[in-house]
């Protein structure tokens with residue numbers, strides 16, 4: 332398109348509609364609550380680091396839930412933590428999204444039967460938008476989950492009901 | 494460095510008159526059984542007597558001995574009545590390079606023993622864990638509350654062999 336690199340040397344016009352523009356802006360700067368719980372969090376950090384580079388999709392860790400758009404539940408959700416997750420989620424401003432990363436936060440994972448301390452799926456306390464399977468999911472899988480979330484935002488509408 | 498037999502003899506002669514010190518072999522390990530009412534004094538003795546000087550508590554663990562009467566419930570789970578719960582103390586003298594295992598057994602229906610946290614400071618959290626998981630109560634503990642499970646957990650002691658998950662915790666469903 333030559334839009335960005337020729338921005339200052341050539342005049343250019345882009346035609347779009349407001350909704351698409353807003354959605355494009357929102358999906359290109361999904362800020363993530365700095366938050367990780369168990370082994371999956373290590374993979375999430377790897378995804379943020381230079382090799383997989385979350386930042387190229389506009390995802391940066393934001394150390395305050397009040398200025399974040401997405402929370403990635405990356406690990407085992409214990410009952411003790413579930414109470415706190417709910418509170419963090421409630422502190423985030425709308426619109427907010429949740430990515431559940433790994434078997435643990437999807438459904439209890441390895442602790443599904445004998446894990447007396449584990450909540451069997453974070454969707455029992457907060458609504459989940461994207462589930463990423465794996466134990467742990469590879470960074471590529473988390474990236475795929477993010478692309479799915481972007482797709483969801485791209486198709487959102489302010490006037491049409493979902 | 495002292496051998497197990499020497500330590501056992503020393504303990505027996507110092508806590509005589511009571512039938513509270515005995516030894517047993519579990520697996521490959523020699524163990525000294527101590528009665529709950531004596532454990533604090535015995536620990537103090539082991540820690541401060543010259544030639545013993547057990548200056549380090551390596552680990553303290555609660556165990557469900559599972560030796561009571563088992564009754565099978567309709568849903569395949571079991572209920573245990575009677576029998577004992579135990580606390581194992583692995584102690585070491587870093588200075589004199591010898592080790593020892595102590596064992597205290599308490600009744601399942603009345604699992605009360607005495608804290609040794611005034612002798613070895615690190616027993617504090619270990620005892621809280623044994624309380625949290627198995628439900629053993631340590632008298633004279635400075636701060637006996639749950640350490641891993643939520644403070645307001647009322648579902649029981651998860652590592653007991655007859656533990657059953659509660660249906661709900663604070664409105665969250667517990668079973669899968």
Ligand code: SF4
Nearest residue numbers: 370371406433434435
């Ligand atoms: S899903 Fe696997 S890797 Fe992820 S937190 Fe659970 S146990 Fe750890």
